[in-house]
Amino acid sequence: MSYFFEILSPDVIFPLFLAMTFGIFVGAMPGLTATMAVALIIPLTYYMKPIAGLAMVIGVSFTAIFAGDIPATFLRIPGTPASGAATLDGFEMCKKGKAQLALTLDLFCSAIGGIIGVLILIMIAPPLAKAALSFTNFEYFWLGIFGLSMAAVLSRGNTVKGLLSALFGLLISTIGIDVSTGYPRFTFGIMDLMDGVSFIPAMIGLFGISEVLKKLSLGEKMELPSVKVDTRLKVWEALRTMFKYKFIILRSALIGTFIGALPGSGADIAAWVSYGVEKNMARDEIGTGSPRGVIAPTSANNAAIGGSWIPALSLGLPGDSITAIVLGAMLMYGLKPGPLIFTESKELVYQLFAVAVLVQILLLPAGWIGIRVFSYLVSLRMGVVMAAVVLFSIIGSYALRNSYFDVGLMMFFGLLGYAMERINMPIAPMVLALILGRMIEDNLRVGLIKTDGSYLPFFTRPISLALFIFIVLSLAGPYIFSFVRELKKKASD
Amino acid sequence: MRRLLWIAVLVAFAFIPVLSASAWAAYPEKPVTVICPWGAGGGTDRLARFLADELSKKFGQPFTVVNKTGGAGAVGHAAGAYAPPDGYTITIVTLELATMHWMGLTDLTYEAFDYVAQVNEDPAGVTVRADAPWKTLKELLDDIKANPGKYLFSGVAAGGIWDLARIGMLHAAGIPVDAVKWIPSTTGAAQALTELLGGHIHVVTCSLAEAGPYIKSGQARALAVMADERIPAFPDVPTLKELGINWSAGTWRGVGVPKGTPEEIRKKLEDAVVEIANSEAFKKFMETNGFGIKIRRGEEFRKFVEEQDKAWKTVLELGGYLKKK
Amino acid sequence: MMEVWDLALGILCVLLSAFVFYYSGTFPKFISGDKELPGPSFFPRFVAIFILGFGLFLIVNSGLSLIKKREKIRFLDNLDKKMLLKFIAVLSTGFVVEPVLSLLGAVPGLTAISVFLMRVFRVKWIQSLIYSLALAVFIYWIFRGVFKLPLPEGKLILLFRG
Known part of the structure; x- marks a missing residue:
């Protein structure tokens, strides 16, 4: 039991509290994403106790996702991509003068959604890990492919460019020492590239610096519009509304957890899907400033975070870009995410679960502070925030291994990220490919070593086959669906 | 808002470092950098941080750990070897120092260092599943001889220490090294x-x-250990030498300084490191981290590394990893 | 406008895949037992084939619609000179950070870089000085103080100390 109390000790609680404050700040700042918040906080956790570091990461991710809804409600600007769906009814409610109600609902639903997600994580992850012991290279190969295909298909916008983004990521991931021969590939004699492109500097560049460049190029006024923000919370009204819509909360949280758990899709997609589900059920009501339209996406996006930890912990497979970074960090802490983590680091996993629940409770006061502080933040000049982002990006990527090379690398990826955004090429597939690339290639090649070059087991092992069919269906599904609908339409004409 | 700014300014001034003139004194008179060629959070990093803390206490000067990773250890070792030989940069040297130049990853050899002391050694083992058919190493080796190419071995990436240990063992037992297949494991033993x-x-x-937790929980069994003597944590596991195979292999870690560092300074560090390595705190630290303790003083350590360098060359050649020049 | 970018991207894809094919020719083969298995060049080439395919698709697709539109091809329409300079300014900080920090030391160096950036972002002089100093001290405190990460001390300060 004593290790449960360890999470209440000052050297865990204090960083956790700091991280949640930081999460509120970054999440509520439009353009600064939750993913970026996690990427920026990781360098601070290098030298901490693993549980303190993980607590910070968990704290940041949940609070940032919630805080993203604050500007979404007030300004119709999503603070994080996951708040995209929350701008619709939230802002409508704000226009009707019900901003406080919307945000109170938002805060409570985020906490409840978060708790549901974490509870499902606690229930599902250990048995899944046990089952995953029978997984080997063939299955992990397909899981990697699945993660990648989801990312490319679900990335809104251009599918061809989404796939290209993933392919570029795969190509970059082949830089470094080769798994079977130890030969350094595409390193051009640069020793810093021998272990591959460091993921965290690449990430910080793609999400942080590229955003700064985008802001610069848009020539946006480097200031946020100032608003008069009323910060009183409408607790009772919110609770009454929530009781009325309790099943929507549950449904959205379940959808959110499930989508979060799928490799490659995260909180943003979860929010859109659950919003879409509600919209299908009450077409007229949603979109006009209905509490239902606020409840659904906000419950779902926080639940998705818990969901994304399921494959991360039990399979060592990132559920979204946040857990992709977390996986890298866990290896740094000396933890090995994967089926054995529940025997090897049992105490830590339980501590992690406890922290995740604790964060949901702490989210209430932290979120309340966040809503209050937001009015101060909007008075801070954007230029100052941007400079801070650049500075943190530089030091953050330097700190990983005391390498100025990584700082340059980070800047390169910043420019790359900006260029990609400019030509409507989504960044997320590349980030996933960067982390999944090695997994896909290594498992393919090692699998082939095991089978003396035969590809058969990739299709004949039961789980492999099931995964393969699942991938084909999920890729071809939409097309078959619309084809059938087309046929029906023709038949009825 | 204005008050906030004032606070910011005050805080800023409070943190401007106070410049203090340091008096001339014996080594060390300024902070010492400890280079760790492996990433933060790993085993070598934890060892480096423990040693740095203890050395700081002993010398009253901060010893700061710097992780210089990359190039499979080459970056950090090179940074340590080519630092000014004044004793203000020390390096945690690891086994890879004796293998990576043979694989063509770097030009750096063991000769670029002067050696302070070795503190750790972890011999390789031969671990199988608890329900595996082989009860002894001999049964396993006979089975391999009878069925070449059937069995899969793993433990680390291709050319890594456990791969080399396997090659050396098979060779010493008179079995062709390609009688088993090596399955590269990218994230290591786990x-x-x-x-x-x-x-x-x-x-x-x-x-x-590394296999300890699973052996203790009864999920896995150790058939042998590749050491000269049985190791205290697993007294029932026989060594290869007892089984008539002349081979031992494992990882080791120690402290090195750039070649040409003044002998007084090296000696001072050696005494300090050896004293730390003999302390109770160190024993406890190594036990919790699952590391074995092996202390070799400077000259002895140097000879050991030299032998290792030769031994690995043969093994790398057998495995086909030797870069031909 | 988008078509031009697509065309450029397509050409880039073709060039990239050609480079991958050429360069991976120097990678060693991988022989396990007596069989040759997919080696270091297998996966990069596999990826490059797809990149080539999509690249050609983009070229054809955008080329066709460009011909249809007969639009004047312009690349940098709204990317004016001033903005380009600002871009370079931001990106350059990543490359000057080493000399600046090792010369000035962590706090003064970070402050200098931060002031520079804030000026680029059009923050007023006094404001940027104050914010930058606070920011630099904050970063120094977190990384050096709390997390014991070594940041450069600065040659100038060492000179003063003798």
């Missing part, structure tokens, strides 16, 4: 052990320390 417990591979040759 992944290999997962595969072992899942029944996807047959033998793991990682250190007994």
Whole structure:
């Protein structure tokens, strides 16, 4: 039991509290994403106790996702991509003068959604890990492919460019020492590239610096519009509304957890899907400033975070870009995410679960502070925030291994990220490919070593086959669906 | 808002470092950098941080750990070797110093260092699943001889220490090294052990320390340890030498300084490191981390590294990893 | 406008895949037992084939619609000179950070870089000085103080100390 109390000790609680404050700040700042918040906080956790570091990461991710809804409600600007769906009814409610109600609902639903997600994580992850012991290279190969295909298909916008983004990521991931021969590939004699492109500097560049460049190029006024923000919370009204819509909360949280758990899709997609589900059920009501339209996406996006930890912990497979970074960090802490983590680091996993629940409770006061502080933040000049982002990006990527090379690398990826955004090429597939690339290639090649070059087991092992069919269906599904609908339409004409 | 700014300014001034003139004194008179060629949070990093803390206490000067990773250890070792030989940069040297130049990853050899002391050694083991058919190493080796190419070994990436240990063992036992297949494990022993417990591979040759939790929980069994003497944590596991195979292999870690560092300084560090390595705190630290303690003083350590360098060349050649020049 | 970018991207894809094919020719083969298995060049080439395919698709697709539109091809329409300079300014900080920090030391160096950036972002002089100093001290405190990460001390300060 004593290790449960360890999470209440000052050297865990204090960083956790700091991280949640930081999460509120970054999440509520439009353009600064939750993913970026996690990427920026990781360098601070290098030298901490693993549980303190993980607590910070968990704290940041949940609070940032919630805080993203604050500007979404007030300004119709999503603070994080996951708040995209929350701008619709939230802002409508704000226009009707019900901003406080919307945000109170938002805060409570985020906490409840978060708790549901974490509870499902606690229930599902250990048995899944046990089952995953029978997984080997063939299955992990397909899981990697699945993660990648989801990312490319679900990335809104251009599918061809989404796939290209993933392919570029795969190509970059082949830089470094080769798994079977130890030969350094595409390193051009640069020793810093021998272990591959460091993921965290690449990430910080793609999400942080590229955003700064985008802001610069848009020539946006480097200031946020100032608003008069009323910060009183409408607790009772919110609770009454929530009781009325309790099943929507549950449904959205379940959808959110499930989508979060799928490799490659995260909180943003979860929010859109659950919003879409509600919209299908009450077409007229949603979109006009209905509490239902606020409840659904906000419950779902926080639940998705818990969901994304399921494959991360039990399979060592990132559920979204946040857990992709977390996986890298866990290896740094000396933890090995994967089926054995529940025997090897049992105490830590339980501590992690406890922290995740604790964060949901702490989210209430932290979120309340966040809503209050937001009015101060909007008075801070954007230029100052941007400079801070650049500075943190530089030091953050330097700190990983005391390498100025990584700082340059980070800047390169910043420019790359900006260029990609400019030509409507989504960044997320590349980030996933960067982390999944090695997994896909290594498992393919090692699998082939095991089978003396035969590809058969990739299709004949039961789980492999099931995964393969699942991938084909999920890729071809939409097309078959619309084809059938087309046929029906023709038949009825 | 204005008040906030004032606070910011005050805080800023409070933190401007106070410049203090330091008096001339014996080594060390300024902070010392400890280079760790491996990433933060790993085993070598934890060892480096422990040693740095203890050295700071002993010398009253901060010893700061700097992780210089990359190039499979080459970056950090090179940074340590080419630093000014004044004793203000010390390096945690690891086994890779004796293998990586043979693989063509760097030009750096063991000769670029002067040696302070070795503090750790972890011998490789031969670990199988608890329900595996082989009860002794001999049964396993006979089976391999009878069925070449059938069994899968793993533990680390291709050309890594446990791969080399396996090659050396088979060679010493008179079995062709390609009689078993090496399955590269990219994230090291943990992944290999997962595969072992899942029944996807047959033998793991990682250190007994790494396999320890699974051996103790009864999921895995150790058939042998590749050491000169049995190790205290697993007194029932026989050594290869007892079984008539003349081979021992494992990882080791120690402290080195750039070649040409003044002998007084090296000696001072050696005494300090050896004293730390003999302390109770160190024993406890190594036990919790599952590391074995092996202390070799400077000259002895140097000879050991020299032998290692030769031994690994032969093994790398057998495995086909030797870069031909 | 988008078509031009697509065309450029397509050409880039073709060039990239050609480079991958050429360069991976120097990678060693991988022989396990007596069989040759997919080696270091297998996966990069596999990826490059797809990149080539999509690249050609983009070229054809955008080329066709460009011909249809007969639009004047312009690349940098709204990317004016001033903005380009600002871009370079931001990106350059990543490359000057080493000399600046090792010369000035962590706090003064970070402050200098931060002031520079804030000026680029059009923050007023006094404001940027104050914010930058606070920011630099904050970063120094977190990384050096709390997390014991070594940041450069600065040659100038060492000179003063003798």
